[in-house]
Amino acid sequence: MISKAQVKHIRSLDDKKKRYEYKQFVVEGIKMVDELLKSQYEIVEIFATQYWISNHAPSGISKLKISLITEQSLSRISGLKTPNEVLALVVMPDATSIPNFDKALALDNIQDPGNLGSIIRIADWFGISTIICNAQTVDVYNPKVLQATMGSVFRVTCYYTDLLNYIIQQTSNKTYAAVLNGSNVNEMEKITNGLILIGNESAGIDEKLIQHCDFEISIPQKGNAESLNAAVATGIICNTLFK
Amino acid sequence: MISKAQVKHIRSLDDKKKRYEYKQFVVEGIKMVDELLKSQYEIVEIFATQYWISNHAPSGISKLKISLITEQSLSRISGLKTPNEVLALVVMPDATSIPNFDKALALDNIQDPGNLGSIIRIADWFGISTIICNAQTVDVYNPKVLQATMGSVFRVTCYYTDLLNYIIQQTSNKTYAAVLNGSNVNEMEKITNGLILIGNESAGIDEKLIQHCDFEISIPQKGNAESLNAAVATGIICNTLFK
Incomplete structure (x- = not known):
């Protein structure tokens, strides 16, 4: 069962401000929850259909944290077109x-959610x-x-931070800025450590950041x-530069 | 001006079947139409706002092919959230x-429009x-x-074709299938010609196709x-294998 207050709370987490206010976020679907359960992330509660409970709930999981809900209730809290x-x-x-x-990677103004998701998968x-x-x-x-x-x-x-300040202050790693007119990345020596800086989809990397990088690569x-x-x-x- | 029949025709081209029936498709927005005008593609008609005509229409373009329309009319034929x-x-x-x-690249069952678009940009x-x-x-x-x-x-x-048949029959190029357990692409000799085969986002490449490829790479x-x-x-x- 799910209460009206819970529905309202979960839906409010679509909003970034609310996520950071409550320090919680929502994970959806069989594959994503499967990966969540393998991780150390702290789970507040799982709302699942009978199908998921019968077929996917790991045997060790505390039953206290799982609430059985109907497909219909799931569709009320889901942000997916097809709730899964x-x-x-999650905390x-x-x-x-x-x-x-x-x-590590450093990102300057990546705006597109699909791009950030894809970059995390690449990392x-x-x-x-x-x-x-x-x-x-x-x-x-x-x-x-x-x-x-x-x-x-x-x-x-x-980690979200003042990136310029971070790059100026950190001295333990060489920094590589991905730009349009830098050195050919295929001809650089492969490295075992370093920070690769990737810029915004249309504007590229802020000039101020580039100035504080050790290498410009293309x-x-x-x-x-x-x-x-x-x-x-x-x-x-990543494939070319890292050993 | 745009007639009701034209609105209906243009909107019908959202449907693949209609596109192939009329052998026409729709290109939208300043950047895309700019690239279109630099190409050899045959244009049936351009529907543009006064802003575009004053600021973006190339001087050499036949005026006969441009119809002035209002923002409001544009929003009736546009498939974009924010018409541009x-x-x-286009023919x-x-x-x-x-x-x-x-x-060349060969694609087996790429389903996601964003992926195909991105692959074309990479090519x-x-x-x-x-x-x-x-x-x-x-x-x-x-x-x-x-x-x-x-x-x-x-x-x-x-080019849309029977890919298995094509790969079986073509003998002029070596074929490289991107799989999860193939040879390390970073250790292969770089090539100046060849056909790289990429598979479906979740199912990978059809086994029958892989059997007819010269190399499996990862x-x-x-x-x-x-x-x-x-x-x-x-x-x-592409960056690693091609010289």
């Missing part, structure tokens, strides 16, 4: 102090667990971002497209 | 006989002008695909994500 058997209310992990890292593929975002980058707990990560969000942490263009999608560029650079 | 000054009705080019090529970036799609791959003239190409669609041609995974987005994988392989 289960929805979890936002603390992501205030950026840890030391070997490899997870290449074993990168830290992404440092400027405050204007789309929120990682935006439902569209979460879906696009395909579960990788539980293995990669996004993917060689052989045809006529003006640019590559930010996520595609991230994938190519 | 101009809409062109579908003939794409029945696949030309000889040095480098254009790497100077690849031929994409061979199986019949179940999303239609290139789908409005969401077109928008995602950012104009690259006018420099890259998609992007080495260092972390935990189960897969990469089809477009991201295409970008990485």
Whole structure:
């Protein structure tokens, strides 16, 4: 069962301000909740259909945290076009102090939820667990971002900070800015650690940030497209630059 | 001015069947129409606001082909959430006989319009002008695909065919199937010609197709994500495999 107040609370979390006020976010669908249950994330409550409880609930899970709901009730709290058997209310992990890292990504103003989700999935593929975002980058707990990560969000942490300040102050890693007229990334020496900076989908990286980076790198263009999608560029650079 | 019949005709082209019946498709927005006008594509008619005519219409363009319409009329024919000054009705080019090529992509069941659009943009970036799609791959003239190409669609041609038959019969190019457990693409010799086969977002490439490919290639995974987005994988392989 789900109360009216719970419906209202869950739906309010579509709004970024409310998510940060309550420090909670919503995870939906069989695949995403499966990945959530494998992670260390703290779950407030799981709302699931009988189908999910019979077929997907792990045997060890506390029954106290699962509420059986009908498909109809699920559709009232779901943000998906086609609700998918289960929805979890999750506690936002603390992501205030950026840890030391070997490899990390930094994002300047990534606006498109699909791009951020895809970049998180790429980071997870290449074993990168830290992404440092400027405050204007789309929120990682935006439902569209979460879906696009395909579960990788539980293995990669996004830290939102003053990126310029961070890049100026950090000295332990070389920084590589992805730009349109930099050195050919395919000809650079492969590295085991470093911070790769990716810019906004149309405006690129803020000039002030570029000035404080150690290298400007580019993917060689052989045809006529003006640019590559930010996520595609991230994938190519991660595969090429990191050992 | 735009007639009721024209409104009905243009809106009908949202439907793939109608597009192929009339052999026409719709191109929208300043950037896309700008790229269209630089191409050899045959334009049936351009519907534009006074703003576009004053600021963006090239001087050489035949006035006969441009109809002035109001923002309000544009919103009646536009498929965009925010109509963007101009809409062109365009003749579908003939794409029945696949030309000889040095480098090409083959797509097996790419379903997501954003992925196909992104793959076309990647092809254009790497100077690849031929994409061979199986019949179940999303239609290139789908409005969401077109928008995602950012104009690259006018420099890259998609040919829809029986892909298995094509791969069996063609012998002039080596074929490289992108799979999850193939040879490390980073360790392969770079090539100047070849056909790269990319599979469906969740099911991968049909086994029957893989059997007829010369090489199975993979992007080495260092972390935990189960897969990469089809477009991201295409970008990485194009950058790594092609000289």
